[in-house]
Amino acid sequence: MAEEVKASWSKGEEIVRMLLEKAPYAEGTVRRERRLEFKVPADRIVDFLRTAKANGFELLLQITAVDWLKEGEIELVYQLFSISHGTHAMVKTRLPRDEARISTVMDIYPVAETYERDAHEFFKVTFEGNPKLEMPWILEDEDREVGVSHRKDFDMLGYVKRKYKLLDRFDEDKENYVI
Amino acid sequence: MIETALKALFILLYATFVGFMFMGIIRIVTARIHRRVGPPIYQPILDTIKLLSKKSNITHGLIYDFGILYAVGATILAVMFIPLGSIGVLRAYGDLILITFLLEIPMLGIMFAAMSSGNPYAGIGAQRALLTLLAIQVPLGFAIVALAEFYGTFSTYEIVMAQQTMGWSIFHFPLLLAAIAYDLVLQAMFGKEPFDIMIAPGEISLGPMVEFGGKHMGLLQIQHAIALFAETLFFANIFLGGGVVTAFSSSILNTIAGLAVLLVKQVAVLLIATFMGAIFPRFTIDQAAKFYWKWPTIIAALGAVLASL
Amino acid sequence: MVDWRLYEPLINFARKRSMWIVAFCTGCGGIEMPPLMTSRYDLERFGMMPNPAPRMADLFLITGYVTPKTLKRIIITYEMQPDPKYVLAHGSCPLNGGIYWDAYNAIKHLDKYIPVDVAIAGCMPRPEAVMDGIKKIMDLIETGKADGWKRYKENYEYYKKNQDELFGEGWREKTARRWIPWLMGREKKREEE
Amino acid sequence: MNELLIIIFAPLLGGVLAWALNVRGIRELLGVAGAAVPLAYLVKLYSELDASGQLSHSIDFAGFTFSFSLTHLTWVFAMIAGVVGLASTIAMVSTSRDGYEWLFALMSLTGAYGVFLSFDLLGFFIFWELMTVGSFMMVLKYSRSAGLKYFVLSVVGAFAMFLAIAKIYALSGSFAFPDVANAVYYAMGRGDLALVFGLFLVAFGVKAGMFPLHVWAPDAYSETNQSYTAMFSGVLSKTGVYGFILIYMLIGYRLMVEFGAFRSAPKFGYIIAFLGGLTIIVGGLLAALQEDIRKLFAYSSISQIGYILVAFGVGTSLSIEAGIYHAISHALFKGLFFLIVATIIYRTGKTTFADMGGLAEKMPFTFAMAFVAILSLAGIPPMAGFVSKWLIFEAVISQNLPILGGMVFFGSAIGFVYLIRFTYAVWFGQRPTDLDDTKDAPLPLAVAMAILAIPNIVFGIAPGLVVKELNKIFGGEIVTSPTLWELNLGFGRYNGLLILVWLIVGLLIAAVIYFLGAPVRKVPVTDTYQSGNPVTMEYNLTIRRNFFLPLKEALAFWLRISFDKLYRDIGAWVEDFAEVMRNYVYNGNVQSYAWYLALILLILAMWGV
Amino acid sequence: MNGQYASLLIALPLISAFFVPLIKELGRKAVMGYLVMITALQTAIAGWVANEVYSTGKPIIVIAGGWKPPVGINLYIGHFAALFVLIIAVISFFMAIFSFRAVNVEPVDKYAMLFLLLMLGATGMIATGDIFNLFVFMEITAISAYALTAYNKTGEAAEASMKYIVLGGIGSSFFLIGVALIYGATGTLNMAHLAQLAGAIDPTVAQVGLALIIFGLAVEAELFPLNAWAPDAYQAAPHPITVMFSAFVVKAGLYAIGRLLYLFQGAEGWSGLLRLLVILATLTVIVAELSALRQKDAKRMIAYSSIGQVGMIAFALALGTQAGVSAGVFHMVNHAIVKALLFLTVGYVGVALGGTAIENFQGLGKRMPLTALTITIGSLATVGIPLFNIFWSKIRILLAGVEAGYSWSVALILGASVVEAVYYFRLVHTMWFVEGGGRIRENFAIGVIAIFLAALIIVIGVYPNDVWTIVQKAGQDLFNVANYIKNVPLMGVGA
Incomplete structure (x- = not known):
């Protein structure tokens, strides 16, 4: 139902066409006004981001990781923002789930260092070239040993029960619960 | 012997009590400037009682305790030297340089105690306190030099007597300059706002004071009270003419009147410092050093040179 | 060695009227503290003064959810405070984990780890509620019933068991040395280059 | 009154014996005795000094007459040398390893005593040199650059003093303080007076470590046996200070009148x-x-x-x-x-x-x-x-x-x-x-x-x-x-x-x-408030x-x-100049040498011979 | 044993020099033994003569061939000559012993002959009372010196001696022209007689003659521009010969300058010449010390320092005051002892470790402790440290210098001696505080000589009174010419 209502945003189309010329390996669509979306293969991400930076996408807002358990892939979304064009761009890449490995984009966007560490800490995505990847950060040592991560296959609730030894509390349903 | 002991006891109690009142005044005046109600005037006394009555105390070694005792002892010693109106135990030996040194020694004692705790904040606090001390030394030195040269003597008592005849020191231009410089120096000696980088609460959690708790902090409160009293008394004596009243017949009335006059002058000095403290933000340490080595030094040096002509 | 019982009322009055707060704001309640100090609510009337160093503070305000990482710091700071010390827990998170009831990184019962004297309900209580809490704790001190610190000292093993259960044995030394291996590694790497 | 000589030469004697019998136990004993004897004599002589005000003794030696005197002023300075010297030698018992250090430490102590007790300029200069050499050899053992820097500066000071002494001697014909004082007062010209004062200022400034000439002190004091430094900075810098008093005693009045x-x-x-x-x-x-x-x-x-x-x-x-x-x-x-x-x-x-x-x-x-x-x-x-x-x-x-x-x-x-x-x-x-x-x-x-x-x-x-x-x-x-x-x-x-x-x-x-x-609970260093972090x-x-x-x-x-860099540059410049000059003057071929002789003939001719 | 036996001082070395070829066949040891025996004999005679002169107080006058002075040649052995002849003999005796070890280049008999001729020449120059005779002995010394410099048969030695010959030749020709001029003007060659007639010579001839004589001798006495040959000659010559060069060959030249300078006091333009000599002497000191600063070879460094000290002696002699002259003589004595010790020990290190480069001296304190100790004593003495002998003479020279009004040159000399201290203490530091090789056994005989000289230095340093009185007598002998004239029995012929 998203397609009918989509009013064509000429300026976005033009930006996407300009970027796609420079990066043929990617596909780009305009989701809606001020929202562009690009799909880039994992190994070409650095070149794409370099061209994006050159063409007006000054800011890298966030690197979010999405865990597609069924497809066995982890999706990294580089959220860019261009002040000159006044638009967001979601650059998506897919990595195999078991050993997710990609090269760092620190030299293009220096801020990426923290976001990459965050993704590594919770989604075990290794970014080659980021010096501070192994540095102890948010997770406490006890959690790190247990292997806490935000991946879907990790039973978070079980871990919380074991950690805080509050067994009875979680079995009740919404109706009867014990403070 | 008994007479001096009684006088000393009186001076000590009077100084501590008035010192606490001064701390109360500072807190109330600052509160009033912030349009707040502010604590009762006897609040510092309550704080000290609470601190002294703490049930468990810690120590980091002998020097940690001895430093505090030394600071309090030196301050008590300093108070004894400064002439308090007609009362004065060691008034005859009250020498300008001796008193200036005695007013700086508590800072050394506290720094020794703080550093022996091995706390990094105490280390940074001590470093800043030393640099502030280094910074205020130049204007302080020139102010003392100006005073000594103008009156030709170092004894505080003789200076007070000379001021009765020649009028207050601040009426003579060279000593006015010295008084202004000395007042800026007082700002740092009180540890008030513009120059209290050494005990900056947010930045290095009270600097040297971070490790003092319980009775050590209580002793330091007493020391701060006596020090406030001593410094304002010293300023009042050497610049504002001291409290020598001979109008009444009986000596008891004279002494009381003298103390009252002194009290008014001391409160005046205190209020200047408090107002300045309430308004100005905090200087960083090299800004403070550069400031002290520029304007107050020039003023004080000018005063010293003019005084010596 | 001196028997102070005779002066107990005066000392309690002094303790009541000059509580110094440890400037240690955990969780989301930290921003509630400044209004208490400003001219509208002015806690200084009661002689309460924020004080960064735990060694000389009495009142420890736990304002908001407590993560294990913060709890370690809270325990260390709490133990550094000299004895008659009181803990004021703000909001529902320290009581039962509040909205983070199922989060791996929020403490469910603060009381298991450090004794709480007065707990103020509300997902960040308004200043008036905090003032009531403070009034309550001042009454407790007045009557000498604010004995959180005595409870901590007497059954210290219980508290220690809970703490070790959560953080593992010798957690203080481990946390202190947390960064050293990584730093050594980087030092070695830099030497190799 | 040859106690004065005993006071001066006891340390040197002790030092030489300690160096000769290089045996662990005896060497220390001799060294400390060498430092203790003068102190004992000083204390003994105090009563006589108090009575007569001045004990003097003169010997003529190598064609010059050397006179020594103990006045209240020199007694005070000698006591400083005695007490600090004794403490330093006792301390050296545990820190010095071989006879070499004992010999030169005590030689510098002898120099210090000599400087304080001598009553004529030449004796003063000789003991000054002795002290400089003693302390220099102590520094040379540890580091060459510090030693040479110290030696060059103090020798420049010593030779400046020697030039001043020679100028006074040329004027007064004798070295004893009284004749020097009135010779300078009556007979010395204004220019010479300023020169002599300048030279004395440099000489004593170097040894006392005055501002522009202080660069040797940090290296010299640190590059030597530390317990000797107690004597080095405690006693030897006092000789520089004593020198300034000498300026007042000898030429002070005339300088006051003149300037x-x-x-x-x-x-x-x-x-x-x-x-x-x-x-x-x-x-x-x-x-x-x-x-x-x-x-x-x-x-x-x-x-x-x-x-x-x-x-x-x-x-x-x-x-x-x-x-x-x-x-x-x-x-x-x-x-x-x-x-x-x-x-x-x-x-x-x-x-x-x-x-x-x-x-x-x-x-x-x-x-x-x-x-x-x-x-x-x-x-x-x-x-x-x-x-x-x-x-x-x-x-x-x-x-x-x-x-x-x-x-x-x-x-x-x-x-x-x-x-x-x-x-x-x-x-x-x-x-x-x-x-x-x-x-x-x-x-x-x-x-x-x-x-x-x-x-x-x-x-x-x-x-x-x-x-x-x-x-x-x-x-x-x-x-x-x-x-x-x-x-x-x-x-x-x-x-x-x-x-x-x-x-x-x-x-x-x-x-x-x-x-x-x-009551108070002892807390280890690691239990300090570091914003809660352990x-x-x-x-x-x-x-x-x-x-x-x-x-x-x-x-x-x-x-x-930094004056340190200034002096080092001067040293380097002198060395380069020397090297360049050597290459020009002794350049190794005979023709140029022969030309030198011709040059001499030219000078003679020009001279109007 | 009356005075006449003094002539043996000249005769003995001359005759024995020519006996050497006879002993040649008996082998190297015999020749060296013979050399030692002769020098020992010479020392005995010199000792007797010195004792005679100093006890009676009267100089010994030896008349050659019965002809009374202004006509015949006479030897005048006054206080100065007696002292120095003794020094020459003693040092030659030591060097003879040292040559056993040091000289192993083959034609040893030629070495012995030249050695004796050199000793003869120097003794003759000091003892003679006649200018031309002085020229003859100077030639003997010079020529044997040229030969000995080239003795090592290395390229460097040959070049050094060639330089020495060229400069020495020009220098002695200057001297000869000067003597001729003076002889032309006064008609006599005898020094005493010349002193009487000095005033009567017409000014220009006196000036030219005197200048030429002084600068002829200056080449031999190593004053500034003329001493370019000295460093190479010292370095290239075999070690014992370098000791003899620095110990007495240079001294003979200096004595000659001193003697002739004060003989012609009456001559016109005398003070101008003195001032020129002072300037040249100061320049010698400064240039020599500065050029020694960055030397890589210890022997060459000590050669430069020796030239510097010689410059100081010349400065003392040229001051023109009694104090200056006696200080100069005292410095001559001290310098002879110290430089003999230094060159002996450095030479011995050169022989033992092969080469005298500074690297060989590293850690010498551990390798050859005795030699290292003596070198340290020698270098401390040269620098002028109080408890050693050169200190006393240096002080006297500088005091006399300031008294005579040359305070600027005294300042420069002091500056130069600071430089000297620097490079000597660098040597001391390399010897004692730098790690070196294994221990080496030291030769006994050379060790004894070194110890004797070092002890002499310390004894004079600690108690210089006696030596000072002897030297004062020698200084008067050199300075007051009137006494000199009175002692010589002139025939009273001529104007």
């Missing part, structure tokens, strides 16, 4: 005082910025000498007496400090601040001595350091010299600054793991430290003892001291005992309040390196000017 006064201080004296003031500030500030424990105390020793120079520069008898008093107290507390440094280095083997720390628990006795020394150097009332600084302040400011007063005052704060830096870096904070088993000071060093610590306290509380001695030098009652504890200058009074009593009263009051409180001994949090970074940034502009 007049500047606001009641003689003009030539004002130069010395101003340079002394600069020395205080430069020495102090540089001491605060040092990373090496020995260098810190070397610079601090220079800045303390600055005080004495200011006192002498002002020129009134009160200020000279204050200067001598400070010379005594400086010798005491500086000697004590260097013995403490010797103990630390002897026990830990470390010299930079970065790898020291937390020694207060491990070396309590040394720390107590360090505490006494800190109180004395920083000038805390009940100590000798304060009395002498107080006298100097009074003397300088009462002569209404505001700028000098300001400099001297600034110096006292600098004393605090670098001492606290030393205390924090060495005694407090987390202890590096390899220093955990350091023991306290060995017996000889402990005894030596005690010898120097006691007078520090005694002369502070009872300044009358010293002042009675010093008044005898000037004859009159310059500093009246009604009782043993009190000094009265008319415009300023000081009572050591009263201050001590009231300090103890204050301490008692504080102690009473302290013990009324609850602290471990492995991760060092004590700021030992670069403690005064803000001060260094504030002074960055002034630190670029």
Whole structure:
């Protein structure tokens, strides 16, 4: 139902066409006004981001990781923002789930260092070239040993029960619960 | 012997009590400037009682305790030297340089105690306190030099007597300059706002004071009270003419009147410092050093040179 | 060695009227503290003064959810405070984990780890509620019933068991040395280059 | 009266014997005996001296007549040399390894005694050279560059003095002080007088470590056996100071008459005082910025000498007496400090601040001595350091010299600054793991430290003892001291005992309040508030390196000017010039040599032969 | 044993020099033994003569061939000559012993002959009372010196001796022209007679003659521009010969300058010449010391320092006052002892370790402790450290210098001696405080000589009174010419 209502945003189309010329390996669509979306293969991400930076996408807002358990892939979304064009761009890449490995984009966007560490800490995505990847950060040592991560296959609730030894509390349903 | 002991006891109690009142005044005046109600005037006394009555105390070694005792002892010693109106135990030996040194020694004692705790904040606090001390030394030195040269003597008592005849020191231009410089120096000696980088609460959690708790902090409160009293008394004596009243017949009335006059002058000095403290933000340490080595030094040096002509 | 019982009322009055707060704001309640100090609510009337160093503070305000990482710091700071010390827990998170009831990184019962004297309900209580809490704790001190610190000292093993259960044995030394291996590694790497 | 000769040559004899019989036990005994004998004689001679006022003795030797005399002034300086020398030799028992150090240490002590007791310029010069060579060989053993820098500067000073002596000798025909004094007064021209004063200023300035000539001191004091440095900086710098008194005694009156006064201080004296003031500030500030424990105390020793120079520069008898008093107290507390440094280095083997720390628990006795020394150097009332600084302040400011007063005052704060830096870096904070088993000071060093610590306290509380001695030098009652504890200058009074009593009263009051409180629990160093983070001994949090970074940034502009680099450039330039000249003059081919002869003939012809 | 036996001092070396070829076949040891025996004999005679002169106080006058002075040649052995002949003999005796070890280049008999001729020449120059005779002995010394410099047969030695020959030749020709001029003007060659007639010579001839004589001798006495040959000659010559060069060959030249300078006091333009000599002497000191600063070879460094000290002696002699002259003589004695010790020990190190480069001296304290100790004593003495002998003479020279009004040159000399101290202490540091090789056994005989000289240095340093009185007598002998004239039995012929 998203397609009918989509009013064509000429300026976005033009930006996407300009970027796609420079990066043929990617596909780009305009989701809606001020929202562009690009799909880039994992190994070409650095070149794409370099061209994006050159063409007006000054800011890298966030690197979010999405865990597609069924497809066995982890999706990294580089959220860019261009002040000159006044638009967001979601650059998506897919990595195999078991050993997710990609090269760092620190030299293009220096801020990426923290976001990459965050993704590594919770989604075990290794970014080659980021010096501070192994540095102890948010997770406490006890959690790190247990292997806490935000991946879907990790039973978070079980871990919380074991950690805080509050067994009875979680079995009740919404109706009867014990403070 | 008994007479001096009684006088000393009186001076000590009077100084501590008035010192606490001064701390109360500072807190109330600052509160009033912030349009707040502010604590009762006897609040510092309550704080000290609470601190002294703490049930468990810690120590980091002998020097940690001895430093505090030394600071309090030196301050008590300093108070004894400064002439308090007609009362004065060691008034005859009250020498300008001796008193200036005695007013700086508590800072050394506290720094020794703080550093022996091995706390990094105490280390940074001590470093800043030393640099502030280094910074205020130049204007302080020139102010003392100006005073000594103008009156030709170092004894505080003789200076007070000379001021009765020649009028207050601040009426003579060279000593006015010295008084202004000395007042800026007082700002740092009180540890008030513009120059209290050494005990900056947010930045290095009270600097040297971070490790003092319980009775050590209580002793330091007493020391701060006596020090406030001593410094304002010293300023009042050497610049504002001291409290020598001979109008009444009986000596008891004279002494009381003298103390009252002194009290008014001391409160005046205190209020200047408090107002300045309430308004100005905090200087960083090299800004403070550069400031002290520029304007107050020039003023004080000018005063010293003019005084010596 | 001196028997102070005779002066107990005066000392309690002094303790009541000059509580110094440890400037240690955990969780989301930290921003509630400044209004208490400003001219509208002015806690200084009661002689309460924020004080960064735990060694000389009495009142420890736990304002908001407590993560294990913060709890370690809270325990260390709490133990550094000299004895008659009181803990004021703000909001529902320290009581039962509040909205983070199922989060791996929020403490469910603060009381298991450090004794709480007065707990103020509300997902960040308004200043008036905090003032009531403070009034309550001042009454407790007045009557000498604010004995959180005595409870901590007497059954210290219980508290220690809970703490070790959560953080593992010798957690203080481990946390202190947390960064050293990584730093050594980087030092070695830099030497190799 | 050949006791004077015994006093002078006993150390050298002891040194030579100690060097010859290089056996562990006997060598130390001989060395210490060498230093103890002169002290014993000095004490014995005091009664005779008191009676007759001057004991003199003259011998003629190698064609010159050498006369020696013991007056009150020289007795005071000789006692300084005696006490500090004895303490230093006792300390050397534990720190020196071979006879070489004993020989040259005691040779420099002989030089110092000779300088103080000689009554004629040539004897003065010979013992001055002897002292320079003795101390130079001590430094040469440890490092060549420091040794050569020290030697070149002090030899330049010595030869400047020799030139001045020769000029006076050419005028007066004899070296004895009395004839020299009136020869200079009656017969010396104005230009020659200025030259002689300049040369003496350079000579004594180098040895005392005055501002522009102080560059050798930090290297020389640190690159030698540390317990010898106690004597090096305690005694040998006093010879430089004694030299300035000599300037006053010999040519002072004529300079006063010739060049007049500047606001009641003689003009030539004002130069010395101003340079002394600069020395205080430069020495102090540089001491605060040092990373090496020995260098810190070397610079601090220079800045303390600055005080004495200011006192002498002002020129009134009160200020000279204050200067001598400070010379005594400086010798005491500086000697004590260097013995403490010797103990630390002897026990830990470390010299930079970065790898020291937390020694207060491990070396309590040394720390107590360090505490006494800190109180004395920083000038805390009940100590000798304060009395002498107080006298100097009074003397300088009462002569209404505001700028000098300001400099001297600034110096006292600098004393605090670098001492606290030393205390924090060495005694407090987390202890590096390899220093955990350091023991306290060995017996000889402990005894030596005690010898120097006691007078520090005694002369502070009872300044009358010293002042009675010093008044005898000037004859009159310059500093009246009604009782043993009190000094009265008319415009300023000081009572050591009263201050001590009231300090103890204050301490008692504080102690009473302290013990009324609850009992105290000892807490280890790792249990400190670090915003709640736990602290471990492995991760060092004590700021030992670069403690005064803000001060260094504030002074960055002034630190670029360094006289050390200037002298090194001059040395290098001279060496290059020599090399270039050698290549031109002795260039190896005969034709040019033959041309030289022709050149000589040309000169002869031109000469009108 | 009356005075006439003094002539043996000249005769003995001459005759024995020519006996050497006879002993050649008996082998190297015999020749060396013979040399030692002769020098020992010479020392005995010199000792007897010195004792005679100093006890009676009267100089010994030896008349050659019965002809009374202004006509015949006479030897005048006054206090100065007696002292120095003894020094020459003693040092030659030591060097003879040293040559056993040091000289192993083959034609040893030629070496012995030249050695004796050199000793003869120097003794003759000091003892003679006649200018032309002085020229003859100077030639003998010079020629044997040229030969000995080239003795090592290395390229460097040959070049050094070639330089020496060229300069020495020009120098002695200057001297001859000067003597001829003076002889033309006065008609006599005898020094005493010349002193009487000095005033009567017409000014220009006196000036030219005197200048030429002085600068002829200056080449031999190594004053500034003329001493370019000296460093190479010292370095290239075999070690014992370098000792003899620095110990007495240079001294003979200096003595000659001193003697002739004060003989012609009456001559016109005398003070101008003195001032020129002072300037040249100061320049010698400065240039020599500065060029020694960055030397890589210890022997060459000590050669430069020796030239510097010689410059100081010349400065003392040229001051023109009694104090200056006696200080100069005292310095001559001290310098002879110290430089003999230094060159002996450095030479011995050169022989033992192969080459005298500074690297060989590293850690010498551990390798050859005795030699290292003596070198240290020698270098401390040269620098002028109080308890050693040169200190006393240096002080006297500088005091006399300032008294005579040359305070600027005294300042420069002091500056130069600071430079000297620097490079000597660098040597001391390399010897004692730098790690070196294994221990080497030291030769006994050379050790004894070194110890004797070092002891002499310290004894004079600690108690210089006696030596000072002897030297004062020698200084008067050189300075007051009137006494000199009175002693010589002139025939009273001529104007």
